[in-house]
Structure formats: C-alpha cells, structure tokens
Amino acid sequence: MWRGGSNTRTCKRRFFSSPTRSRHHRPPYICRLHSRGSQHLKAMAEVDHLAAERATARFDVEEMKVAWAGSRHAVHVADRMARLVASDPVFRKDNRTMLSRKELFKDTLRKAAHAWKRIVELRLTEEEADLLRQYVDQPGYVDLHWGMFVPAIKGQGTEEQQHKWLPLAYKFQIIGCYAQTELGHGSNVQGLETTATFDPKTDEFVIHSPTLTSSKWWPGGLGKASTHAVVYARLITEGKDYGIHGFIVQLRSLEDHSPLPGVTLGDIGGKFGSGAYNSMDNGVLRFDHVRIPRDQMLMRLSQVTREGKYVHSNVPKQLLYGTMVYVRQSIVADASKALSRAVCIAVRYSAVRKQFGSQDGGPETQVLNYKTQQSRLFPLLASAYAFRFVGDWLNWLYTDVTQKLEAKDFSTLQEAHACTAGLKAVTTSVTADAIEECRKLCGGHGYLNSSGLPELFAVYVPACTYEGDNVVLLLQVARILMKTVSQLASGKQPVGTMAYMGKVQYLMQCKSAVSSAEDWLNPDAIQEAFEARALRMAVNCAQNISQAASQEEAAGFYERSPDLLEAAVAHIQLIIVTKFIEKVHQEIPGHGVKEQLQALCNVYALYILHKHLGDFLATGCITPRQGALANEQLGKLYAQVRPNAVALVDAFNYTDHYLGSVLGRYDGDVYPALYEEAWKDPLNETVVPEGYHEYLRPLIKQQQLKLSRL
Numbered sequence: 153m154w155r156g157g158s159n160t161r162t163c164k165r166r167f168f169s170s171p172t173r174s175r176h177h178r179p180p181y182i183c184r185l186h187s188r189g190s191q192h193l194k195a196m197a198e199v200d201h202l203a204a205e206r207a208t209a210r211f212d213v214e215e216m217k218v219a220w221a222g223s224r225h226a227v228h229v230a231d232r233m234a235r236l237v238a239s240d241p242v243f244r245k246d247n248r249t250m251l252s253r254k255e256l257f258k259d260t261l262r263k264a265a266h267a268w269k270r271i272v273e274l275r276l277t278e279e280e281a282d283l284l285r286q287y288v289d290q291p292g293y294v295d296l297h298w299g300m301f302v303p304a305i306k307g308q309g310t311e312e313q314q315h316k317w318l319p320l321a322y323k324f325q326i327i328g329c330y331a332q333t334e335l336g337h338g339s340n341v342q343g344l345e346t347t348a349t350f351d352p353k354t355d356e357f358v359i360h361s362p363t364l365t366s367s368k369w370w371p372g373g374l375g376k377a378s379t380h381a382v383v384y385a386r387l388i389t390e391g392k393d394y395g396i397h398g399f400i401v402q403l404r405s406l407e408d409h410s411p412l413p414g415v416t417l418g419d420i421g422g423k424f425g426s427g428a429y430n431s432m433d434n435g436v437l438r439f440d441h442v443r444i445p446r447d448q449m450l451m452r453l454s455q456v457t458r459e460g461k462y463v464h465s466n467v468p469k470q471l472l473y474g475t476m477v478y479v480r481q482s483i484v485a486d487a488s489k490a491l492s493r494a495v496c497i498a499v500r501y502s503a504v505r506k507q508f509g510s511q512d513g514g515p516e517t518q519v520l521n522y523k524t525q526q527s528r529l530f531p532l533l534a535s536a537y538a539f540r541f542v543g544d545w546l547n548w549l550y551t552d553v554t555q556k557l558e559a560k561d562f563s564t565l566q567e568a569h570a571c572t573a574g575l576k577a578v579t580t581s582v583t584a585d586a587i588e589e590c591r592k593l594c595g596g597h598g599y600l601n602s603s604g605l606p607e608l609f610a611v612y613v614p615a616c617t618y619e620g621d622n623v624v625l626l627l628q629v630a631r632i633l634m635k636t637v638s639q640l641a642s643g644k645q646p647v648g649t650m651a652y653m654g655k656v657q658y659l660m661q662c663k664s665a666v667s668s669a670e671d672w673l674n675p676d677a678i679q680e681a682f683e684a685r686a687l688r689m690a691v692n693c694a695q696n697i698s699q700a701a702s703q704e705e706a707a708g709f710y711e712r713s714p715d716l717l718e719a720a721v722a723h724i725q726l727i728i729v730t731k732f733i734e735k736v737h738q739e740i741p742g743h744g745v746k747e748q749l750q751a752l753c754n755v756y757a758l759y760i761l762h763k764h765l766g767d768f769l770a771t772g773c774i775t776p777r778q779g780a781l782a783n784e785q786l787g788k789l790y791a792q793v794r795p796n797a798v799a800l801v802d803a804f805n806y807t808d809h810y811l812g813s814v815l816g817r818y819d820g821d822v823y824p825a826l827y828e829e830a831w832k833d834p835l836n837e838t839v840v841p842e843g844y845h846e847y848l849r850p851l852i853k854q855q856q857l858k859l860s861r862l
C-alpha cells in the first residue's frame with residue numbers, strides 16, 4: 153500500500169509519522185541532517201573549508217574590499233543592506249526557479265512592497281534604498297520605475313512637469329515604465345510608428361497605434377504593474393511629422409488597476425530560463441485614439457504651443473536619448489557585479505573541487521591548480537576588477553557631462569554617447585559569455601539551478617540586447633571613430649578617450665620595444681601596443697571605406713561593418729586597459745592591495761593581447777616573438793594570482809544570500825549543501841512520482857506480462 157497507493161503523500165509527512173520506515177527509504181545523509189537539526193547545520197557552517205586558501209593571501213582583504221567598493225563608507229553601507237536583506241525571510245530566493253510564472257510574479261510584487269515598507273520604516277537614504285533593492289536581486293517593475301521612468305521625467309520634463317509628476321512617483325502613488333520599443337522596431341528609434349497627433353480644438357494629444365507593428369512591445373513593468381508610462385511616439389502637429397518625442401500617459405485606473413478606455417495591454421509571455429527574467433512583466437500596449445492633455449508631452453527639449461506650433465529649444469536633438477545614456481552607464485556598473493558573482497562562485501568551487509592526482513593515496517588535485525582552469529578563470533577575475541574601475545570612471549564621466557549640459561555646454565555629448573554605448577556593448581557581451589564559462593568551469597554541478605549560474609546567465613544575457621543591441625551600439629562607436637579619423641587630416645585634435653588618435657604620426661609607425669617577458673609588465677609598453685592597434689584598425693577601416701571610391705560613404709561603411717565592429721571593440725578595450733592602469737597608478741592603501749591590482753591589470757591587458765593576437769600582428773604593432781613573450785608573462789602572472797584567488801573574490805564581500813549558490817558558499821562546504829538542496833525539488837516531494845500509475849506501472853506490468861508468456 154505504501155509503495156503502490158500513496159504517491160501524493162509527502163516525504164515530510166511520512167518522515168514524522170513513520171520515522172523508521174522513512175529513514176530506511178531516505179538517503180542516509182538527509183536523515184542525519186534532519187535528526188540533528190539546525191544545531192548540526194550550525195556546527196557544519198562553522199567549518200571553513202577554504203581557510204587554507206584564505207591563509208595564503210598576500211594582501212589585506214579588508215582594504216581590498218574598500219578598493220572594490222570605492223570607499224570605507226561604501227563597504228559599510230553595502231554590508232549593512234546585504235545583511236538586512238539576507239536575514240529577512242520575505243527576501244528568500246532559493247525556491248525561485250521552482251515557482252510557476254504566476255507565483256514568481258506575485259512573489260516579486262510581495263518583495264517589492266516589502267522592500268518599500270522597510271525603506272520607509274528604516275528611513276533609508278537613496279543610496280541605502282538602491283542597495284537594498286539590488287540585494288533583493290529579483291528583476292521587477294521597480295527597476296524600470298526608478299531606473300527609467302523617473303530619469304526620463306527628470307531629463308526631459310520641464311521644471312513644472314517634474315514638480316507635478318516626480319513627487320507622485322517618489323511616493324509610489326503612480327508606477328511608471330519606459331515604453332519605447334515596438335513590435336516592429338527597437339534598434340531603429342526613428343522608425344517607431346506610434347503617433348501623438350495634436351488636436352488644437354481640445355488642447356490634447358491623441359495617442360494612437362496605427363498598425364500591429366506599432367504595438368509597444370517589451371517595456372518592463374508594463375504588462376501588469378504600471379499605472380503610467382513615458383511613451384515615445386511621432387509628434388504630429390499642423391499636419392507635419394516632427395519625429396519621436398516622449399509623452400506621459402496614464403494606462404490604468406488608480407482605483408482598480410483596470411486599463412483606461414482605448415488602452416489594450418498585457419504581458420508578452422514567458423522568457424528564456426526558469427525563474428530569471430520571468431519575474432518581470434514585459435508588456436504589450438496598444439492605443440486606440442487615447443487623449444492626453446498637451447502638458448503631458450515632455451517639453452524640456454521641444455514644445456507645442458496652445459495653437460499647435462512646434463518649437464524646438466536650441467539644444468541637440470539627441471538629448472531625447474538621454475535616459476538611454478543614463479541606463480547604459482548603470483549597465484556598465486552592473487556588469488562588474490554580475491561578472492564578479494559568477495567568478496566568485498567558480499573560484500571558490502574550483503578551490504574545493506578535487507579531481508585526479510592521487511595514485512599514491514595522497515590528496516587529489518584541487519581543480520584550481522590546473523593551469524587550464526587558471527587560464528580560463530583568472531582573466532575573468534581580472535575582467536571583473538577591470539569593469540568595476542571603468543564603471544566608476546564612466547559614472548564620473550556621465551556626471552561631468554550632465555553638469556556641462558546643464559550649463560548648455562554640449563561639447564562632450566558625443567564622448568558620452570561613444571563611451572556609454574561602447575562600454576555597455578563590450579562589458580555585457582564579455583560578462584554574458586563569462587557567466588557561461590564559469591558554469592563550465594564548475595563542471596556538471598554548474599548546470600544545476602542550485603549553483604546559481606543558470607539563473608544568473610538567464611537574467612543577465614538580455615543585457616546584450618536591451619538598452620541597445622550590442623552590435624548596433626558598437627557601430628555607433630565605429631561611426632564616431634571614422635568621423636574622428638577623417639578630421640585628423642584637417643589638424644583637428646581629438647579629445648577625451650579619442651585623444652590618443654592625435655598621436656597618429658607616431659602610432660602608425662611605432663614598433664614595440666619589448667624584448668623579454670618582464671618587459672610586458674611595463675604599463676607604457678601595454679598602453680602603446682593597445683593604442684597603436686586601435687588606431688591602425690580604425691585608420692585601415694577608414695582607408696578601405698574611402699578606397700571604395702565608386703561607392704557612397706554610407707555604402708562603404710555598410711560593406712566594411714564587420715571590420716568596423718572589431719575596430720570599435722579595440723578602441724573600447726583600450727579605454728578599459730587605460731582606466732585600469734590609471735587606477736593602479738593612484739594611491740591605494742592596504743598591505744599588498746596595489747600589488748594585487750597591478751597583477752590583475754597586467755592579466756587583463758595581456759589576456760586581451762593574447763586573445764586578439766591576430767589584430768596586434770596584422771597591424772604590425774608587435775612581432776610574433778613579442779606575442780609569445782606576452783603569453784609567457786601571462787603564465788607567470790597566473791601563478792602569482794593563484795594563492796590570492798579566493799581572497800580576491802572574498803573582497804567582493806557578497807553574502808551567501810546574494811550569491812545564491814551552493815557552489816559559491818563562503819565556507820566552501822559544498823557537498824552537504826548540494827545534497828540537501830536536491831531534496832527540496834518538488835519531484836522529491838513524493839517517493840513514487842505522479843504519473844507512475846498512469847504511465848510507468850502499466851508499462852512495466854505489460855513488459856512483465858510479455859516476459860511471463862515467453
């Protein structure tokens with residue numbers, strides 16, 4: 153009866169009602185855990201399986217935490233917020249991949265509401281609140297509300313509009329999203345089809361979706377949560393189309409959340425991966441001649457008068473794209489977070505995991521000691537630090553440009569666009585690939601949801617697409633590079649991150665002086681090689697485009713776009729290397745911290761050089777022998793990083809809750825955790841699976857019957 157007829161009863165129930173029998177049927181380790189209860193688990197947690205690794209570190213980890221976080225204050229606040237989230241049962245996330253879409257969405261609403269309650273109760277500052285939301289670690293409508301809706305109103309709304317709308321948004325009296333992309337167009341913003349036609353009779357805009365492809369499609373938070381949206385639509389007044397502009401549109405009733413008349417909206421459906429980005433209600437939205445007051449057009453950059461006259465302020469039109477520039481810079485900062493999480497998991501697990509090497513009965517080899525593991529993992533560790541520092545710099549640049557724009561100085565707009573677009577593209581592509589590489593570095597166990605890596609990958613990978621497809625963004629960088637090269641002949645000196653191009657005479661013919669592996673530790677040698685490679689690739693592209701004399705320039709650009717993409721990547725990698733070198737040149741307190749960062753900086757640069765050796769050789773920046781020396785030095789650097797690897801990921805200061813990985817646990821006690829986690833799967837709720845009576849038993853019985861007839 154027990155075996156045959158009770159497949160809906162849970163293990164838990166049986167365990168308590170019939171312990172002897174349960175113990176018999178349960179895996180022995182689980183019984184031991186349960187019988188000893190939490191005391192046993194606590195005792196286990198006190199064992200630090202990575203203590204020996206931590207003891208070999210040659211630097212002050214606490215000071216490295218400061219270097220990573222940016223300041224002692226930042227470490228302190230992050231620590232407090234991370235612990236606040238980790239200790240609150242509402243923010244539990246270990247069961248996330250097992251929830252249905254509806255459950256997951258409700259769980260997201262619950263977490264967002266609870267986070268807001270805590271923020272208000274504890275009177276958290278903006279900095280603390282942002283961190284708290286980050287550690288909750290579940291994509292949801294609040295990301296778009298704070299991350300795009302509010303910034304769009306701040307950036308494109310007049311003082312009056314900000315005064316009216318921002319207090320409502322700040323207190324969550326309205327919830328907003330950013331509705332730009334449509335079914336038919338995302339990358340090509342100028343191709344959007346939604347219309348906003350001014351009606352002077354009523355002093356209103358009529359928002360309309362004229363075609364199926366004009367349906368808004370993808371905006372996060374739109375599907376189920378938002379009451380309002382900043383909608384991007386073609387402004388039509390006095391019969392003329394003035395192109396894309398932003399409008400604040402109410403979508404749902406503030407009483408019962410039902411869609412307002414003329415508004416059709418919903419969720420666009422399940423997305424890649426279990427859990428992951430499915431907590432977000434990406435939505436579809438159609439308008440059927442929906443009327444909004446004229447003053448709900450965001451009028452900071454251009455206005456429509458009461459009479460319907462279009463007036464454009466004396467500012468560049470591209471300021472309309474300001475919200476995207478803002479989010480792109482925050483995506484760069486987020487890249488180092490996602491990458492460092494994956495790397496932290498892979499480094500800790502690689503130090504715990506042992507395979508082979510015990511023929512004489514001695515201990516097996518930690519997989520972290522394999523040179524191949526190091527050569528795959530340490531460049532990713534170095535990249536996490538590189539992205540962190542370039543992200544800090546980009547944040548500085550963004551703030552600087554914003555201040556200049558306030559003073560009507562638009563000279564650095566192009567630099568901000570090129571850097572945010574290019575760095576967003578390179579850091580997200582590398583990070584997405586790196587998370588997948590970390591999964592492979594963790595072998596079979598990396599493929600389990602409980603490793604945290606599949607979900608991290610699934611959540612992260614759309615960053616290569618949203619806020620601008622990475623290829624489209626790199627082509628923007630390439631266009632600016634080509635413009636800069638073409639201006640060199642006229643003697644115009646490039647500025648900012650393009651300034652190196654001003655050394656064109658030298659960089660086009662210089663030869664690297666490197667003659668030993670150690671010479672590659674000289675930052676000037678690295679800088680010169682990267683500058684020469686980036687410039688020569690850009691100049692080659694420019695020459696190839698202009699040599700196609702029979703073609704229009706645009707056609708030449710189109711023809712050469714695969715090469716242009718590579719030139720843009722080379723330019724962005726130069727920026728990352730340069731900012732890392734600049735960081736290491738600064739005063740960095742703490743025993744051994746500067747030395748470690750120096751080593752990581754060299755790993756990052758020489759790894760890129762090794763990986764893109766073809767570029768460096770083809771452009772004649774270095775010789776094959778110098779390439780080989782760089783690789784030789786890289787091997788030596790890996791050996792230098794090895795004893796510090798675990799401490800270098802400890803410096804990220806992530807709680808086990810935030811990491812969300814049994815493989816990346818701080819204490820390294822991986823195997824009991826893996827074992828225990830398996831039993832939480834819903835399939836293990838019953839010993840005999842659902843479906844046994846319908847499908848397995850008849851099959852087995854049928855075969856038995858056949859056999860008995862033989």
Ligand SMILES: CCCCCCCCCCCCCCC/C=C/C(=O)SCCNC(=O)CCNC(=O)[C@H](O)C(C)(C)COP(=O)(O)OP(=O)(O)OC[C@H]1O[C@@H](n2cnc3c(N)ncnc32)[C@H](O)[C@@H]1OP(=O)(O)O
Binds near residue numbers: 300330477482565
């Ligand atoms: C947990 C806590 C939460 C707190 C918040 C935390 C942060 C938030 C994180 C948020 C999480 C992320 C969630 C995901 C949300 C996703 C949202 C979206 O995806 S929104 C939609 C994004 N869409 C895009 O990115 C579209 C990409 N396309 C474009 O940007 C443009 O179409 C284009 C740049 C590709 C082309 O523009 P276009 O005008 O058609 O023309 P040109 O190429 O000819 O360019 C003309 C001219 O303009 C210059 N330019 C272009 N863009 C910019 C810019 N942004 N700034 C300045 N200048 C720009 C370009 O260089 C040309 O210059 P010129 O001198 O004339 O050559």
Ligand SMILES: Cc1cc2nc3c(=O)[nH]c(=O)nc-3n(C[C@H](O)[C@H](O)[C@H](O)COP(=O)(O)OP(=O)(O)OC[C@H]3O[C@@H](n4cnc5c(N)ncnc54)[C@H](O)[C@@H]3O)c2cc1C
Binds near residue numbers: 620
């Ligand atoms: C998870 C997620 C969340 C999102 N959230 C929002 C949101 O909140 N609000 C919002 O408005 N939008 C949102 N989006 C939409 C997002 O911004 C767009 O998907 C993105 O800008 C890419 O545009 P697309 O889908 O039109 O891609 P496409 O442009 O159709 O890309 C398809 C392919 O064409 C290539 N391609 C396109 N143009 C060119 C070109 N000129 N040269 C060479 N190759 C080209 C691309 O590289 C790509 O390989 C979200 C998307 C995702 C996936």
